[in-house]
Amino acid sequence: MTNRRTHRELIGCYDCGGNVSFSAVTCPHCGSPEPAGPYLQNPKERRLHGIEEKNDQTLIGMTVLCSGIGLFYGAVMVGTLGAFGYGLLGAVIGVPAGFIINVSRRLFG
Ligand SMILES: [Zn+2]
Incomplete structure (x- = not known):
């Protein structure tokens, strides 16, 4: 396994604060189904x-x-x-x- 750089953006999990890929469907740390959090409108x-x-x-x-x-x-x-x-x-x-x-x-x- 190589240590290739990925361009995936990491965000803080909405529920546990752990690093999660923005495209992740669930948080690998806490299993939150919405790691990006609910859609926030400005x-x-x-x-x-x-x-x-x-x-x-x-x-x-x-x-x-x-x-x-x-x-x-x-x-x-x-x-x-x-x-x-x-x-x-x-x-x-x-x-x-x-x-x-x-x-x-x-x-x-
Ligand atoms: Zn989490």
Whole structure:
């Protein structure tokens, strides 16, 4: 067996701190299944991810809210058929409205 240099990167095991090859599936010292540790997001990624989640909630919330208002308005003003039509209209308005809120949050938030 020769003492060839390898270019494999060694990291400290997440669980025991021992030297483990970055590509190792398990730690040879403690047998940890995740020697590299759980995937860590940097703060910027984490923040963007948070915004993304909030955006989804805004989009769904605005769609539900607008179609709800449309449904109510249509039911009061026109009746059952109107409720359906205005509800659909509300959903059509709600999606871009939520989108605009999301974009402005990204720009000014
Ligand atoms: Zn270990």
